[in-house]
Every structure is written in C-alpha cells, then in structure tokens.
Amino acid sequence: MAILSMREALNQALREEMRRDPSVFLLGEEVGAYQGAYKITQGLLQEFGEWRVRDTPIAEEAIAGIAVGAAFIGLRPIAEMMTFNFSILALDQIVNHAAKYRYMSGGQIRCPLVLRGPSGAAAQVAAQHSQALESWYAHVPGLVVVMPSTARDAKGLLKSAIRDDNPVIFMENEVLYNLKGEVPDEEYHIPLGLGDVKREGRDVTLVAWSRQVVTALETAKRLAEEGIEAEVVDPRTLRPLDEDLIFDSVRKTGRCVVVEEGWPVAGFGAEIADRVQRECFDSLDAPILRVTSADVPMPYSKVLEKAYLPGPEKVVEAVKKVLYR
Amino acid sequence: MAILSMREALNQALREEMRRDPSVFLLGEEVGAYQGAYKITQGLLQEFGEWRVRDTPIAEEAIAGIAVGAAFIGLRPIAEMMTFNFSILALDQIVNHAAKYRYMSGGQIRCPLVLRGPSGAAAQVAAQHSQALESWYAHVPGLVVVMPSTARDAKGLLKSAIRDDNPVIFMENEVLYNLKGEVPDEEYHIPLGLGDVKREGRDVTLVAWSRQVVTALETAKRLAEEGIEAEVVDPRTLRPLDEDLIFDSVRKTGRCVVVEEGWPVAGFGAEIADRVQRECFDSLDAPILRVTSADVPMPYSKVLEKAYLPGPEKVVEAVKKVLYR
Amino acid sequence: MNRDEAFQLYKQMLLIRRFEERCAQIYVEGKIGGFLHLYIGQEAVGVGAISLLRPDDYFITSYRDHGYAIARGSDPRLLMAELCGKATGISLGKGGSMHFYDVPTGNFGGDGIVGGHLPVAAGMGYGIRLRGSDQVALCFFGDGAVNEGAFHEALNVSALWDLPVVYVIENNRYGMGTALDRASSVADLYQRGSAYGIPRREVNGMDLLAVRSVLGEAIDRARKEKRPTLIEAETYRYRGHSMSDPGKYRTKEEVEQMMKLDPIFVFGQRLMEQERFVQAELDAADQEAVAMVDECVRFADQSPWPTEETLYQDVYVRSPYVHMKSAEKDPAWKAAVREDNVPAKLPPFAVAARVEG
Amino acid sequence: MNRDEAFQLYKQMLLIRRFEERCAQIYVEGKIGGFLHLYIGQEAVGVGAISLLRPDDYFITSYRDHGYAIARGSDPRLLMAELCGKATGISLGKGGSMHFYDVPTGNFGGDGIVGGHLPVAAGMGYGIRLRGSDQVALCFFGDGAVNEGAFHEALNVSALWDLPVVYVIENNRYGMGTALDRASSVADLYQRGSAYGIPRREVNGMDLLAVRSVLGEAIDRARKEKRPTLIEAETYRYRGHSMSDPGKYRTKEEVEQMMKLDPIFVFGQRLMEQERFVQAELDAADQEAVAMVDECVRFADQSPWPTEETLYQDVYVRSPYVHMKSAEKDPAWKAAVREDNVPAKLPPFAVAARVEG
C-alpha cells in the first residue's frame, strides 16, 4: 500500500472517477488554472479540459445551482466550496433544491452531486473562516453528509460519494490535507453510512469524526499511559449514521464522550448523545459528555484559538469525569 | 386584560416600540403598503411613513444586510422575513455579520437588530415553505433565538427583543397568529432567556416551544383523562436557554419528552436531551424521548402533512413509553 | 405555424384558462390547499414559448406553474389530482400547486423560491454544453425575481460561458403587492441584461405570435450559437398574487384595461380574421376545454389519498454505495428505491378531442 | 489640497507601504498567522478616497484592509499588535489581518466574505437617510466581488432609495488567481451600474489626484443629492493574493509594467515637480515611516498575549432585557458587558513626526 497525504488521496479519487465516467465534472473557485486553493484538484484541468474542470466567478449560489441543474439532467457534478464557510451563500440551492426536488416531484428527479471542500478551523483564519457547520447539513433530510478522517477513508468515501445518486455533502478539513496514511493501490470504495472503530478499548467510548479523530486518538494514547483504554469510534458519515457501531461500543464500555469541532449548542454531538441515552440507557454508567469548540466565534490570536478548540487535555478531563476519577 | 390574537399582540409591540423609540424601523417584503403578508405590520406604514416602514424588493440578503448596517451605526432595525424559509438566503448576513462583528472587533460594534417572521409549517404549503430551522440559529454564538407560543409572550418578548442590544432571531408561527389569549393592558416585557411552565404536573415533563406548546397542552389534557399529569415547560427562548426550569421539572417528574416541529436529526430537542441526560442523570427513570416532524421534506397532501407533523397522538404514545405503560 | 397548429395553441390557452378558473372554484370548496397562484392572463407567454421547444429540450419555472405543464402536454388529470393532494397526482401529492414536474417532457417545473431556479437553469445549460448536445433550456420567472442575487449570478455565468439558456421575465407589473417601480431601480427589466452583455429583447406577452417570434429567435440563438438571451414579456395576471390576495394595490380600471388585451380573445379574433375560423369552432373548443376540466376534477375526486407509507418514499435514491444496514434504520432510506418514478399514462379523455404538447 | 496636505497623503501611502512590507517579513518569521492580504500597489485608492471623508462619515471594506485604517489615522501600533494577535490589538487580537475596525473613526472595517459587506454598506446609507444626517458611507471591494449576488441586491436598493453610499471597485485585475475576463461577462465593471441606473465612473487608481477628483464628486453627490455612485478604480496588487499565493497566473513583465506606475513614486515625482519638494524631504519621510513601523513591531512584540478569560468576552452586550440568571450559565453571557470597547489611545510615537488622519 502506498503512503499518501489526504490531499493526494482526494486528488486520486477525483482523477479516477473523472476518467471512469465522462459525466463527472468539477466546478468551483480556483479549481482549474490555479490547481485548487488547497491543491486538491492539482493537474485535473490539464487532463480533462475547462468544461470538466471549470473555474467559476466568486458566486457560490451559482456554483451550487449549476451543480444542481446539471445533476437534474444526468450529469455528476462535483462542486468545490473553497471552504464550507462560503457554502452558507449556497445553502438555499442545497437545502431547497438539491435536497428537496426528488421528494417534491414524487421521485421523478435525482440530484447526484457532491459538494466538497474544507470545513472547520485552519490556522488563525478567524471567525468567518473557521466554522464547522456539519450539524446544519446533517439536520436536512435528502442530504448525505460525509466527514473523513484519514487518507484511506477520504479516497474510498469520495469515490462512493461521486457514484452515489444522492446529493452528498463531503466535508474535508484543511488541517488533515497533509496527514499521511496508507491507501490501497487497488480500486476500492467505502460505503457511505459505514462507521469505523479507529482504536479498540474497553473503558470508555470516544466518538469523533474528521479532524477530531486525531484528537481522540491522541487522547487515547495519553489515557493508555494511565491504564485507561479508550475506544475511538469514527462514524465517517453523519447522515446516514452508523449508530449501531456507536451503541455496541457504549454497551461495552458504559461510558461515552463525544468530541466535535462544532459549537456546543445543537451541535451534532447532541444528536449522538440523544441517541445513545435513548438506546443505551441501561448500559450507561455515567452521563454522556461532549467536548466541543467554545461557544463563541473563532478568535484570531493563536493563544485564543488553542483555548477555543477541543484538544486532548479537554478530552482527558471529560473522560476522567465519566470514569469518576 | 384584553383578549388579543398573537397577530394583534405582535402588531401592538411593534407600534408601541416604534412610537417610543424613533431609531426603531421596519423593513421587509410587503410590510408596508400591503400591510404585511400576514398582516402583522397592519397600519404601521400609515403611522410611521415609508422610511420607517420600508417595502423592499425580493432580496433577502439585502434586507438582512441593510438591517445589519443600520444597526452598526446605531439604529434598531426590525427585518421581517416573509417566512423564515427565505432567511436561508440571508443567513450569511446573520451568521457572518450580525453574530460575529462584535467579537471580531473586540467589542467595538453592536448589532441591535430583530429578524422576525413566521417559521415552521402553515397549511399545505409544502417542502420549501414549511421548514422549522430553529436548531440552525440556536447553534450560532452571538445570536439570541426567541420562539413565543402565546399572544402574551409574543408581545412581551418582542418588546424585549427590540430593546435588546444583540441580534435577535424572533421566530413566529403562522398557525399561532390567530390564537387568542390574555394580554396585559399595561406596559410589560418578558426577559429573553426566561422560560415558563405552561402547565404543572408531576408525572412527566413535556418540553415544547412555539406551536408545539399547543400540541403539548392538548396532549396533557388527554393524558389527564387517564390520570397522567404532564408538566408543560416552554423555554420561550432557545438561546439563551432557561435550562434550570427544565432540569427542575425533570428532577421532579423523572421523565422527559421533547416535542418539536423541526426535523429529528440534530434538532434543538437533541440539545435539550443532551443537557437533561447530563444534568439530571440520576433523576431520570426512563430515557428522554423526542417527538419531532418526520425526517423528510414536508409533503403537500393534507393526509401526508398530518402524518409528517408531531401531534397529540404521537406525544401520548411517547409519554406512555417513558412511563412504561 | 399552420392553421391546425394555431388552433392547437388556441385550445391550449383555453384549457389552461378553464383549468385554472376551476382551480379557483374548488380551492374555495377546500379541495385544494396551501398557496394557489393562477396564471390567468399570462397564458400566451408559456404557450407561445413552449410551443417552440423540441421534445428533448428542458424548462424550469417558478411556482406559478400550471400553464407550462399543460402547454407541454402533461395530462391535466394528473395535475388536478396533484392540486387535490391525491396519490394519482403528477408529483404523487407531495408537491401541490407550486411543484408540478413532468421529467419525461423535460419539465423540471415549479420552484417556490423566488429566483431560486435561475442558477439551476444555468446548470442545465452547462450540462448541455458539456454533453455537446444542441438542446435548449428555458427559464420562466417573474419581475420580482430579477432583484434577487440569484438572477445576477446566473446571468453572469450564462453570458460568460455561452450557455444555451433563454431567460424569460414574465413582467406582470407586480411582485405580490409591490409594483415594479417600487422594487427595481430601472423600469425596463430587459435592460438588466446590459450588465452582462447578454442579448435582450422586450415582447408583448399578451400576443401569442409576438411571443413566438421573439422566443423563436432566442431559442435559435441558444441552439445554434449556444448563446443565452434575456427576454422581458410584458403581461398581466388578472387574479390576485395567490388566492389570499384581494389585489387592493391596483385599480379596477387597470385590471379591466388589461383584460381588454386578453391573449385568448385576441388570438381567437386573429384565428377568425386570418385563419378563416368561425365563432362556432371557437365555442366548440371552449366546451371541449370545459369538458376536459370536468373530467380532471372527476378524476381527482375519485382518486385515492396517498397512504401514510408514501410519506417516507422518494427522499433518497437507493444506492449500492450506501451501507444499507445502518442506513435502513432511517425509514426514508428503507423506503428508497433505485428507479425514478414516471408520471402515469392514463386512457384518452372521454371527450373526443385531445390536447397535444 | 495645499502643499502640507499633499505631503501628508504622500506620507500616509509611504507608511502603508512600509508597514505592509514589514508585515510580510514578520509573517515569514511566524509573528503573524492566518491569511495576510497586502494592499501594496493599491495605496492611492484608499488614501485618496478616505482623505475626502468627514470625521463623521463611515466606511467598510474587504479583508484587504490595512491601508484604509492607516489612512484614517488609526494607530498603526494597535494594528501591528492586532496582526500579531496581541491583547493590545485594535480588535483585542480577535480579528487579525482581515478584521481591522476602529469605530470612533467610522471604520467598520474588514469583512472576510467576498461581497458580504456591500449590503451592510447599503444599510449604513439607509440609516443615514432615516436619521436625516448628511453623512456618507464608503464601501471598498474587489473586482471579484461584483459577481456575487450581494453586489446586485445592494446596488439595486441603493439606487432605488437614493442611499448616500459610494461603492468603490478596486479592480486589481484578479480575484485570487482568476483574471477579470474569466470571471465577469463584461470587461468594464463600472458599466455594471447601468443595470441599476446608478451614476458610474472609471478612474486610474494608481493616481492619487485622479482618485480624489472622481471620489470627491461622488462623495459630494452622496452628501448633497443623497445619490449612490459606482466607481471602478483601475489598480494592481504587486504581491500575491495572500502570503500563500506565488502569483503564477501573471507574468513578471506584467507586474514590472504596473510597478512602473507606482502610486507613491508617481505622487512623489509630482510633489517635487509641482509642489517644490526635494528628494531629501521625501527620503526623510521614508525614514520616518520606517522608524514608525519599527516602533509598531516593538510595541507588538512587547505587548502581552490575550488571557484565556477574554475568549468569552465581546460575544454579547449585557442587556437589561435578558434574564441573566439563566443566561449566565453561558460563559459568553457571563462575560458580557454593557459598554462598547474603544481602541486605546497610546502616547505619541517616539519618532518626531506624526501621521494625522
């Protein structure tokens, strides 16, 4: 198996799927000549030409709407949001069009698009550029929401997302783009809605996705030194959610901490906590705790940014609480 | 005390505050000459003139942005969204501007605006016109989110919202506009963030807001016939949330059902369930259950609409589950 | 257009008129719910434009969408059933008045978000270019929609990339209760096209033939030169914005003035003067339309309500790339199928004549 | 503008230039993080425009916002501290490069959402009209922003209601790596104003005096006639879009070509030719600017980091209309105060001369 960065893995997925299926095309700001603001689309314009790798004006509602319209008539657009912060301007197209036309038409229309790009905090890009809005998207029926944490998952899930016939919100993370990991050489894909246990453990269940899987694994390492074995469950897809994987783990450990980069109030972690308390009520030895970002807009200063984000220290603290240590 | 509809109560609040403070003004689609799409702004253009009651083009991003800019320089705009479904087009102004400028400027800027209008389902207006997006707004630090359920609360809360110096998302409900109730004749306001017990009971806590308070009260009536006494807690404001009022009730009843009109996944009810399981862990005799709308876009047909929405039957069923009956 | 074709279009306009007049009646009876936006007065725009489309062309519209579907030949019985929320509706009762779709005819139909379907139309145009076909996409919207950001973003990219899309502003002078001059900083909406260097035309939307000639040129340009056009069709809606609107913002005189220019009456006169039709033939066509509408209502009345199971159907497409074991805990995924629904084909109308698309 | 005033503006441009050159250096040293967008090359636009404002006027800008604050007389030490994320920063270290604000000077500053501040500027204009004052709002944005829906919505209402807002497109030919002609369907961006019937002008943004004359007329129109203007200032950024951009999308020749028109050099020449300044005076001004920047960096270096408590401050305004008992369980509400922060007043720069606003 090759060792690739998530950036390379995503680029491979795009390239392979565009080679396989001529109806797949890419559009977004700087995806072509500039090779992508974060270089995920490196080399694709050269190989596929401007109609399949389209640089757009700065007009997010149009980008998403074009993807919707092209998908309606049978193409398979992949719309890149330079970052998901800007997808707020495209939200009406996603929520009122991509997610609803199949239903409103009584099943006549399908919208096989992928809306992808980095989400969450980068480094010191401040309040308007650091939002983790997965709970907004996961709230909406009609959408699929994917948030990979490794290079392997990213490639396998993006290929599934491109082939799937539903609108898929594929949220990447800039901080993970350089993260390297093993990626199979052969063709593979990972089904949407299938979670993954990233680390086994008996004492406590840590549920995390995207960048926070890294936080959870780092936390687990620290806890192990104190003899606490944490299990790290990565749902990988938030909608549909592989809840059984989470429930089975919590039934085993009796304790659960959710780690997420989003804001606390009505974050997706609340949804997980709700399902776990409902389905694992009798197995829980302690309340479910959540470690989230601070309930404020993201500050610029690096000292405040660190205080804002979830981190191993905060997770360790939460784990000790649920273990009553 | 006068008996007023929520429509009349809201209209009174607007009129009284506009008379009291010349910096308060209204803008939105059809708020003026047309007297409001739902007649909430009846008579205001005639009394205050076009600069304080401004009919706008159909341009939600501009409506919200104008409110933000005017608020920045010291006015107190009230922007009406004909319905909150269309606020999706204004979301960037609300989330990236109204909610963040104070923080990004280190406390130099304040944004005293109110964004108001009907939210949730009306009658058979289908998928694009029936969304209950309160969990999206409640997710965002910097915002205040208010959802009144009675004429009295609506007037008292709207007056507070207009006078408050923070951006307030004031979500009304079309189905409640004609609901009549007692409204004090004298000047009063209800503080934002103060909940209200709409019915006392010892057996189970029903948490509901806006239109679903009506559902919860109707459910409580039916349950009473079977000797089950339900307590109905209406937070009235989702952010900040009067969580103690909910906790105290649950600690008393040991059982909790949240009733909400939003979609189930990452709905605001999940946030309440998360907080309750965390803070009332030892008092809970059963898992917290949620009754929500169906996890699909809203269908048009009235038979499907009924199946989609929460209703007393569904709540009764949930209550019996938590009571193990 | 030969004599028969002209008569067909006349019949289409009549059918739309009678169909919607009946809608207004049964709305009051409570058979139709929610918002009902009538196209009455604007028929010449939709009928004229759609009559020029090829079967493989596409179109997308606002919520005021009854007329286009009928003009395109969708079965009006399925449309009436949709309005009544029945299982036999063209959208299985899930869409209602604002959401008519008939994909086999290229109708991507009704959007409830003002301006929201313009970027979608641009996307259809983009897909056509990418595919290299010579199809055309038509996009109908109102005078109020031109002030939405979506209009701006869609027109810029359509001009920038030469997309085969024809944007038709149906200027009926009001966006709900707001007169054009209180919403737009410019009076001539087609001039908005100058900001994008896009070909632009104005046309009398009450005149079927005028609509056909201007639209024909635009559709040609889109098909052959792959260039978009912005057209402003001057028209008028006789009724309120929706059933709840008394229309107080305009004078009785203004409405009566416009009704004198009624597109159906005007075209009927022309048929008699220039195509040697006699009044009796026009009257027969009218009776035929009324009879068809009767049949539509009968069909809707006799149709069953959707069953509760259908609530969860048609949200997702069943997909081999989804882990069904976990997905199926969600009833919408459980109910998902791989195929797309296709509107039912009903037996011919009892009334002799038929409406062709 | 008299001789001294002219020299002041020259010094402002120099200070901005030296300030940002230093920013680029210390960014590489890691003292500044996140996105850093430099205004180098565009100084004449901001300095020229802002020099015409009255103290009670307002302005709002994009994220490329350093120059305007300096031009308006904000203390550059507070700005440098902000860039370094220090507690003494003008936004208390919470905003960074993209988010400079100085409300007492009417600076509502940096917005990170392309086009996002245009509707806000319209709102300022609306507030001014409603208040009946004769203030003006200035709005600066790039050539890429004109394709956002927000531009369209903001300009339409500004023209429709006669709002005293001057919209300044700083056309530096690229939106990030995308050349104007690959993003806009029309070449002359000021012509976009024709869709709104709004007065529009083009100006050489490398020429301070040209900027002042065109802006002067527009600001006058806004103040006296309450009418908006759309101005396209032709300019150029010498550096990449942000520090991470190597700028491969343009040729060395093009950049060198534009640098020959350097606004500071050109205005310096004019000062010597027409205002009888000598090179030595200009050099002294330069040394003074460099010395001030040294002091800015020293100030930032010596400033403390924000304490963790400040994380929760400045989210909400403490309000008598909020039930604090429940609200205060949220640390942001607990930390909320009633007052607004005002940027600190520092003792004069050690270097003799000072920069006036």
Ligand SMILES: Cc1ncc(C[n+]2csc(CCOP(=O)(O)OP(=O)(O)O)c2C)c(N)n1
């Ligand atoms: C984004 C959005 N804003 C507001 C509305 C409410 N609304 C529905 S129709 C309408 C008026 C539209 O007028 P116009 O575009 O002229 O079309 P017409 O109804 O005249 O055919 C409004 C404001 C909406 N549906 N969508």
Ligand SMILES: Cc1ncc(C[n+]2csc(CCOP(=O)(O)OP(=O)(O)O)c2C)c(N)n1
């Ligand atoms: C809504 C939105 N979309 C995309 C971006 C990413 N972005 C930041 S600056 C920029 C280019 C803007 O170009 P222009 O408007 O010409 O301003 P300039 O940088 O040239 O001053 C882009 C695409 C953003 N910040 N906001």
Ligand SMILES: [Mg+2]
């Ligand atoms: Mg209209």
Ligand SMILES: [Mg+2]
């Ligand atoms: Mg630029």
